[in-house]
Amino acid sequence: MDKPVVIITGAGQGIGRATAAHLAGLHYRVALLEKDEEAGREALAESERRGEALFLPTDVAGEKSVKEAIDTVVKEWGRIDGLVNNAGFAINKPIEKLSLDEWNQVIGTNLTGAFLCAKHAAPHLRDRRGAIVNMSSTRRKMSEPDTEAYSASKGGIFALTHALAISLGPDVRVNSISPGWIDVTPWQKASEREPAELSAADHAQHPVGRVGIPQDIADMVAYLLSDRSAFITGQDFVVDGGMTRKMIYQP
Numbered sequence: 001m002d003k004p005v006v007i008i009t010g011a012g013q014g015i016g017r018a019t020a021a022h023l024a025g026l027h028y029r030v031a032l033l034e035k036d037e038e039a040g041r042e043a044l045a046e047s048e049r050r051g052e053a054l055f056l057p058t059d060v061a062g063e064k065s066v067k068e069a070i071d072t073v074v075k076e077w078g079r080i081d082g083l084v085n086n087a088g089f090a091i092n093k094p095i096e097k098l099s100l101d102e103w104n105q106v107i108g109t110n111l112t113g114a115f116l117c118a119k120h121a122a123p124h125l126r127d128r129r130g131a132i133v134n135m136s137s138t139r140r141k142m143s144e145p146d147t148e149a150y151s152a153s154k155g156g157i158f159a160l161t162h163a164l165a166i167s168l169g170p171d172v173r174v175n176s177i178s179p180g181w182i183d184v185t186p187w188q189k190a191s192e193r194e195p196a197e198l199s200a201a202d203h204a205q206h207p208v209g210r211v212g213i214p215q216d217i218a219d220m221v222a223y224l225l226s227d228r229s230a231f232i233t234g235q236d237f238v239v240d241g242g243m244t245r246k247m248i249y250q251p
Contacts, residue, residue, distance in 0.1 A: 012039030180240025
């Protein structure tokens with residue numbers, strides 16, 4: 001039986017890189033879509049140590065780039081069973097200083113990119129009765145100052161998820177994950193990797209007693225792609241160590 005095929009965007013660093021490696025180890029054939037070629041090739045080597053992988057330099061904000069990448073995956077492996085829309089970044093500035101171009105860059109990658117990948121992967125996912133996992137964030141419902149573009153993009157992902165679940169069901173299940181504080185530093189590209197400066201207080205403020213790691217998210221992705229979640233669609237799963245359930249009062 002052919003191994004299932006999953007596409008992961010933003011697979012060169014952080015959660016995407018860890019998820020690609022994890023799924024490769026679970027016998028998925030993994031297509032890594034990443035704009036940063038240095039990061040993408042490092043991530044490819046990591047995934048190939050665990051299984052079968054393919055790196056495709058891709059700008060998810062561009063429809064031509066997305067379509068070419070998805071067409072290549074289908075030509076190479078003949079199917080798509082899963083799509084993980086993970087690509088994203090932030091430009092955090094006071095709103096008076098945030099340019100329209102910067103706003104559009106964030107929305108284009110984080111939200112439009114998920115739309116474009118879903119659009120072009122949908123026919124192939126229907127054929128396989130596959131699944132989409134979108135990466136939202138706890139920022140979809142809570143904020144720190146100067147995060148308008150990022151927070152709006154992640155709120156959009158939350159809404160896009162339930163809309164796609166209704167439009168693509170029953171053939172394709174669509175869910176999202178909202179990570180909290182995840183220390184991604186060990187999964188950054190080598191040229192930019194620096195150890196995180198995490199204090200005991202950083203860990204202790206989480207009800208589970210620690211800051212999150214990418215594996216926490218990769219495990220949830222694997223579950224949502226699998227048949228074990230066959231009765232779940234249109235849902236968002238908060239993976240944040242309990243932080244959004246914690247009431248905080250200033251002393």
